[in-house]
Amino acid sequence: MRTSEIREAAAALLDAHRSGTPIPPLSMTYPSATIADAYRIQQEQVRFWTEAGDRVRGHKIGLVSAVIQRQMGVHEPDYGHLTASMFHPEHRPIPAGAFLQPRIEPEIAFVLGAPLRGPGVTVDDAGRAVRYLLPALEIVDSRIRDWKITIVDTIADNASSGAAILGSTPIDPAEVDLPSVSCALLRNGTVIETGTGAAVLGTPFNALAWLANAIGALGVSLEPGQVVLSGSITRAIAIAPGDSIMAEFPGIGRVTAMLAEDDPS
Template sequence: MRASEVREAAAALLGAYRSGTPIPPLSATYPGATIADAYRIQQEQVRAWTDAGDHVRGHKIGLVSAAIQRQMGVHEPDYGHLTAGMFRSEHRPIPAGAFLQPRIEPEIAFVLGAPLRGPGVTVDDARRAVRCLLPALEIVDSRIRDWRISIVDTIADNASTGAVILGSTPIDPADVDLASTSCVLLRNGTVAETGTGAAVLGTPLNALAWLANAVGGLGVSLGPGQVVLSGSITRAIALAPGDSITADFSGIGRVTAMLGEEDAP
């Protein structure tokens, strides 16, 4: 893609945030777009957010299951950026109007205590860099109409990121076997999905090492204090105004997100 097309695509996505109206798939508008182009579009939006006063607090990892990778025609995950404005409190209703087509998924969040910079980061390196674990919920959203996304569309759209809700009690990673950690996802008190940490590339630490190496190739280091969402343990579920969603992780704890009613002031 030409630089002007990258800026044009980023502007269309930013416009969807403002208007609340999804846009047609970028993969149709720019049929020659590559994964590298998609990350350029993503970065253009990150620059716009930081220029407006927001700042990057971490990253999210997506496409961690083999089934989703096969569906998207890729062989590795993708990533997006988490800015400060995307973090929401679990104790207050989240305005429904902030999203276009929200879904929600449970994830294990890493808070880093040491820098990680690839290439060459191993799982042991990743483990040593983690200061603590937190239970997390990610509201995923798409600025692409009807979620008709290819790999190019989701990467360009900041890996379909919407919002992050973190639990409040940090857990020492040495106390948890992340691969066998189980999760029950409840919608309004009823079990909606279950899963284990093994769904995330065998263990969420594999996802963290992958991310460090992926962004390291671009000269980016993951820094102390940053938050990394390691990828969904279950399928994403639909999220509607008024819903209360709880993720209960064995050994890590619970986190709840409440989506406000559409007509709430």
């Protein structure tokens, strides 16, 4: 894609954020767009947000499930940026108007205590760099109409990022066998989905190593204090105003998010 088209596509997504009106798939508007083009569109939006005063606080990893990869016709995950404005406190209502087509996923969040600079980062390197982990919920959202997305669409749309909600009790990763960690996702008190950490590329540490190497190829590193959402343990579920969502991780803890009927202010 030409630079002018990259900026045009980023502007369309930014306008969807502002207006609350989804746009047609970029993969249809720009049929020759590649994955590399999609990351350029993503970066253009991140540049806009940071120049407006937001800051990058970490990253999210998507497309970690083998089932989803087959569905999307891809063979590796993708990533997006988490800015400070995307984080919401646990137990406080989140305005539904911030989202267009929200879904929610349970994840294990890593908070880094040491830098990770790829390429060449191993799973052991990734584990040593984690200061602590937290239970997390990610609200994923799409600025693409009806979630009619290809890999190009979701990457361009910042990996369909929406919001992150972190639990409050840090856990030493050495105390947890991440592949066997179980998770129950509850909506309004009813279990909707279950899964284990092995759904995330065998272990969430694999996802973290993949991310460090993927962004390392671009000259970017993961830094101490940054948060990484390692990918969904279950299928994403749709949520609506008034819903209360809880993710329970035995041995790690639980985290709750509430989607407000109206703006709590």
